[in-house]
Amino acid sequence: MAHPEVFVGRQKQIVRFQEHFTKQFKKSGFSLNPFAKKKREASYAQVFLLYGEDGFGKTSLLQAYLDAAEKVAQAQRSKIKTIYINWENYYDRKSVLPSTRVKMMDALADIFTTKELGIHEHFSYYYQTKQQIQAVEDKVETLKKANKDWAINISETVDFTELELPPRGSKSSLVPLTESEISITESKTQETTLAWLRKKDILEDQDLYLYEFSEKELVKSLVFCLQEASKAYPLLLAIDNYEIINSKDLNIWLRDHFLSTIYAEDFTGITTIVCEKNNHTQEYRNSLPETLLHFQHLENLLFTYQNTQDLAIEIGVKLTETQIKSLNEHTKGIPLVVKDSLYLLKNKIINFSDLTISLQRYSKTHQMVIQGLIERFIKHSPKSDLQKIFHLAMLRTWNVGVLSILWKTNDDKATELTFKDLADTYSFIDTNRLEMHKKVRQVLRAHLVSQSDMTKHSLMRDEIISYGKNMSIFYKNNINKLLKTLQIREELQMF
Numbered sequence: 472m473a474h475p476e477v478f479v480g481r482q483k484q485i486v487r488f489q490e491h492f493t494k495q496f497k498k499s500g501f502s503l504n505p506f507a508k509k510k511r512e513a514s515y516a517q518v519f520l521l522y523g524e525d526g527f528g529k530t531s532l533l534q535a536y537l538d539a540a541e542k543v544a545q546a547q548r549s550k551i552k553t554i555y556i557n558w559e560n561y562y563d564r565k566s567v568l569p570s571t572r573v574k575m576m577d578a579l580a581d582i583f584t585t586k587e588l589g590i591h592e593h594f595s596y597y598y599q600t601k602q603q604i605q606a607v608e609d610k611v612e613t614l615k616k617a618n619k620d621w622a623i624n625i626s627e628t629v630d631f632t633e634l635e636l637p638p639r640g641s642k643s644s645l646v647p648l649t650e651s652e653i654s655i656t657e658s659k660t661q662e663t664t665l666a667w668l669r670k671k672d673i674l675e676d677q678d679l680y681l682y683e684f685s686e687k688e689l690v691k692s693l694v695f696c697l698q699e700a701s702k703a704y705p706l707l708l709a710i711d712n713y714e715i716i717n718s719k720d721l722n723i724w725l726r727d728h729f730l731s732t733i734y735a736e737d738f739t740g741i742t743t744i745v746c747e748k749n750n751h752t753q754e755y756r757n758s759l760p761e762t763l764l765h766f767q768h769l770e771n772l773l774f775t776y777q778n779t780q781d782l783a784i785e786i787g788v789k790l791t792e793t794q795i796k797s798l799n800e801h802t803k804g805i806p807l808v809v810k811d812s813l814y815l816l817k818n819k820i821i822n823f824s825d826l827t828i829s830l831q832r833y834s835k836t837h838q839m840v841i842q843g844l845i846e847r848f849i850k851h852s853p854k855s856d857l858q859k860i861f862h863l864a865m866l867r868t869w870n871v872g873v874l875s876i877l878w879k880t881n882d883d884k885a886t887e888l889t890f891k892d893l894a895d896t897y898s899f900i901d902t903n904r905l906e907m908h909k910k911v912r913q914v915l916r917a918h919l920v921s922q923s924d925m926t927k928h929s930l931m932r933d934e935i936i937s938y939g940k941n942m943s944i945f946y947k948n949n950i951n952k953l954l955k956t957l958q959i960r961e962e963l964q965m966f
Contacts, residue, residue, distance in 0.1 A: 481528070481532055481535065481772055484532065484767055484772065485532075485535050485536065485539050487765070488519065488536050488539055488540075488765075489539045489540075489542075489543055490515075491515045491516045491517070491519075491742075491765065492539070492540050492543050492742060493543050493547075494515045515762075516762070516763060516764060516765035517734060517739070517741070517742050517743065517763050518730060518734070518742075518743045518744075518745070518755070518759060518763050518764050518765070519536065519742070519743070519744045519745070519765045519767070520744075520745050520751070520752070520755060520764065520765070520766050520767065521533060521744065521745070521746040521747075521767050521769060522747065522748065522749065522750045522751075522752075522766070522767070522768045522769060522770075523748065523768060523769025523770050523772075524748060524769075524770070524837055524910075525748065525807075525841075525908070525909055525910030525913075526805050526806065526807035526808065526837075526840075526841055526908070526910045526911075527769040527770060527772075527773065527805060527806065527807075528769055528772070528806035528807070529711075529746045529747075529769055530711055530746060531806065532767070532769065532772075533709055533711060533744055533746045536709075536744055537553055537555070537707065537709060537744075540553070540707050540742070541553075544705075549704070549705075550704045551704055551705050551706070551707050552588065552589070552590060552700070552701075552704045552705070552706050552707070553706075553707045553709065554582070554583065554588060554706060554707065554708050554709065555709045555711070556579075556582055556708075556709065556710050556711065557711040557712055558710075558711065558712045558713055558715045558716060559711075559712040559715050559909060560712075560904070560906075561578070561582075562715060563867060563868040564868070568715065568716055568717075569716065569721065570718065572686055572690075572720070572721065572724050572728075573686065573689065575716075575721055575724065576689055576690065576693050579693065580594060580597050580598075580693060580696075583696070583697065583700075590700040590703075590706075593696050593697075593699045593700040594693075594696040594700075595696075596692050596695060596696050596699075597689075597692045597693050597695075597696045599692075600688055600689060600692035601689065603681060604681060604682075604685045604688070604689065607678045607681045607682050607685075608682065608685075610674070610678065611664060611668070611674065611682060614668075614671075614673055614674065615664070618671070618673075661682075661683075664682075665679075665682070665683055668682070687728075690728050690729060690732055691732060693729075694729070694732045694733050697733065697741065698733070698738060698740060698741070701740030701741050702740065705740055705741070705742070706740060706741045706742070707741075707742050707744070708741055708742070708743045708744070709743075709744045709746070710725075710743070710744065710745045710746065710747075711746045711747075712746070712747065712909070713725070713745060713746070713747040714747040714748045714749050722751065722754070723754075725745075726751070726754055726755055726758040726759065727758050730743060730758070730759060731758055731759060734759060734760075734763055750768065752766050773803065773804030773805060773806070774799060774802075774804035774805070774806055774809050775799070775804065776795055776796055776799050778799075778804075778809075779795050779798055779799040779802075779804070779809055780792075780795045782809060782810060782813060783795065783813055786810075786813045786814065786817055787817055788813050788816050788817045790816075790823070794823060797827060798812060798813075798826075798827075798830075801827060801830035801831055801834050802830060802834075802840060803834065803837060803840055805837060805840055805841075807841070807844070807898070807899065807908060807910070807911075808840050808841065808843075808844055810898040811844050811897070811898045811899055812826055812830070813898075814896065814897065814898040815847065815851070818895075818896050820851045820852070820896070821847065821851050826847070829843055829846070829847050830843060833846070841910055841911070841914055842914055844899070844911065844914075845911065845914045845915050845918055846918075848860070848897065848915075849918065852897075856893065856896070856897075859877075859878060859889070859893060860893070860897070860900075860907075860915070861915075861919065861938070862874060862877045862878070862938065863900070863906075863907050863912075864907060864912050864915045864916050864919065865916070865919075865938060867912070868906075869905040869906060871883045871886050871887065872945065872949075873941075873942065873945050874886050874889075874890070876941050876944065876945050877937075877938065877941050890902070890905065899911040
């Protein structure tokens with residue numbers, strides 16, 4: 472059976488979070504009604520920002536915050552609703568990430584309205600607003616088609632040289648516009664459309680406003696629904712791996728539009744935790760009142776000697792004080808690497824002397840420390856484990872069907888037990904989310920690519936060939952099952 476999640480250190484930060492969060496439940500100072508206008512007795516943070524490289528423990532601290540919030544609610548004999556959004560997991564499920572503000576709002580609405588969360592009934596207003604906006608846009612398109620001067624107006628009004636688009640090549644080899652180029656073009660077109668609509672005076676003022684400020688109204692409606700949901704229970708909005716969105720515009724939107732709208736007029740019903748690699752402290756300070764913000768850079772919270780010793784005790788590894796200090800120094804206190812090293816020692820995969828030599832070899836930079844973790848795994852793991860971890864790294868998402876074939880278990884429960892056994896040995900496997908640590912997967916994949924020269928025998932050559940064959944079998948079988956299902960449906964419809 473896999474070990475439960477072990478968390479040590481950062482107690483000061485957790486206590487600080489609890490102090491801020493508890494103030495939402497106080498019976499004096501301000502009302503439990505999040506829309507109450509009572510004056511606060513003291514300021515407290517509502518937006519917590521966690522920054523740091525992969526492996527520094529951002530997600531672990533985020534989870535500790537969520538657990539602390541639950542304890543606060545229980546102590547107050549109340550409940551909270553936690554909305555956990557991991558954008559990497561979202562990408563795994565959807566195979567696409569939001570690329571525009573409207574798509575981001577739709578993605579958030581989709582997350583907020585999952586039945587498991589239990590607040591979906593509060594979001595009808597958002598979808599009504601979307602329908603109204605769509606109706607207005609359809610009306611505008613109809614007006615444009617009905618007025619012949621629209622095309623003339625466009626050609627006379629839009630200066631396409633202002634779009635600053637690079638040459639797209641000859642007509643015979645046109646390259647599709649990028650998302651940003653499409654956005655620029657759409658923005659220019661809307662400006663021209665608005666000028667034309669005002670000149671012609673053929674659209675009602677209310678519709679004209681909705682057409683011009685559709686995005687603003689959509690944000691307001693989404694936030695309103697979220698605030699309505701928080702009337703029943705305070706909401707804890709946890710946003711993890713936001714950097715994977717990789718959009719400067721959506722970073723701005725999150726701060727300047729979404730969060731700013733949530734916390735306008737001293738709203739107190741929602742606590743937000745944003746967890747990402749990049750440090751946007753200054754940008755948040757420019758967007759939101761500083762009294763709302765609490766920053767924590769995880770690079771300043773790497774493990775101390777005491778943290779390493781506490782973790783060793785929790786995991787069940789006996790080390791001397793000298794060994795603890797040596798381990799902490801050579802791992803640079805990076806939580807992921809400290810934990811992995813202790814698990815290697817606990818499971819007797821490597822002795823302390825060899826571990827120290829390996830750690831010293833890769834201790835120059837944080838990136839090399841993570842690289843060393845992979846090298847130790849490759850060198851000291853049994854081949855059977857190496858194959859399984861390779862499969863997990865290649866799959867990216869948990870797919871028990873594929874793994875059952877690859878691991879020759881042919882049984883979902885047996886596959887899950889095998890996974891738990893791996894997690895019991897290697898700390899970078901997370902049994903809670905059935906996945907590998909993001910940074911470990913990235914580094915391991917890079918290593919596998921370097922070892923996968925198919926023109927000659929290499930460490931992973933056979934595994935790569937086997938993986939490809941088994942994946943092909945899995946998807947062919949599933950396609951055949953789908954085709955049979957469709958055939959049966961067609962036959963039933965004929966009768």
